Amino acid sequence: MTYGWWVVGAHRRGAPWPWWRTLSFAGALVLFGILQFGIVGVYDQTLRxxxxxxxxxxxxxxxxxxxxxxxxxxxxxxGPDRLARGASVLMGSRPVRVLGNAIVSPLVALALFCLLLTPLSAAIRPSSVWAIAITVLVPVLGFGLLAPLSEPGVLRSSTFVTAEFLLAFVELMLDAIPGIVLRITDHVLDGATRMAVGPGWFPSPLRDQHLAGDLLWFIAEVADIPVLISLFVRWQRTDRREARAVDALSDEEMEALTRAHLSRRG
Known part of the structure; x- marks a missing residue:
């Protein structure tokens, strides 16, 4: 509802909002609803x-x-001017700058999914309290990692963005580690070896773990694609911004900048 009012506000201010962004927001809501009320939401406390x-x-x-x-x-x-100013301050804050790079993101994802390899997973899975916490906190954490990559409010140098590209490729391997371990291990890692009570198609605990590993492995690899796209978009923005800054320099300023650069290298 709030997103819709902001779209209306943007149109009133003469800044039509792209339809595909609204569709993307609707997709997030639909997917969230499916995860809450579909088969995954029904059996997530029972099946790995x-x-x-x-x-x-x-x-x-x-x-x-x-x-x-x-x-x-x-x-x-x-949106309202006061909230808009607060959002600008937030996007420029140190926590957002730390979260909004490809150095932190793979470490957070790796730490989160490594919990699935421990007995803590068996304690969290059947808990209603943890189910509510996951529903609220996990999407917020994921958005906190991705939003700075897709929002234009956080500026980086081209050198930093290039380093992020390299680290994003490392992330392709890191994110998959927990899924690979779940898939290739021949014993139940979290210690919950009792067969879940349910329909006849329920898998054994070990088979359930292997299925979980297959899904996590696949999703972790596919999920890096939008991150790479966001990094590419950020690189384009950074390159255009730095090119405009160079074009705006006078001949004297450019010569002084070149001398300063050569003196540092010397």
Missing amino acids: WAFVLRLSLLFFAVPTFAAFAAPVTLLRTG
Whole structure:
């Protein structure tokens, strides 16, 4: 509802909002609803694969759709001025600058999914309290990692963005480690070896773990694609910004900058 009012506000201010961003926001809501009320939401406290699928999609997919909807940019465009100023301050804050790079993101994802390899996973999965916490906190965490990549409010140097590209490729391997371990291990890692009570198609605990590993492995690899796209968009913005800054220099300023650069190298 709030997003819709901001879209209306943007149109009133003469800044029509792209339809595909609104569609992306609607996709995030639809996917969130499916994860809550579909088969995954019904069996996530019983089956490992349903729990892992729900957790990974709440962390990767829902925030990805929400990030491409650019709610922060929309708030600046069509939202209340006070909230817009607060959003600008937030996007420029140190925590956002730390979260909004490809150095932190793979470490956070790796730490989160490594919990699935421990007995803590068996304690969290059947808990209703933890289910509510995951529903609220995991999408917020995922959005916090992705939003700075897709929002234009955080500026980086071209050198830093290039380093982020390299680290994003490392992330392709890091994110998959927990899924690979779940898939290739021949014993139940979290210690919950009792067969879940349910329909006849329920898998054994070990088979359930292997299915969870397959899903996590696949989703972790696919989820890096929007991150790479966001980094490419950021690189384009940074390159254009730095090119405009260089073009704006006078001949004397350019000569002084060249001398300063050569003196540093010497």
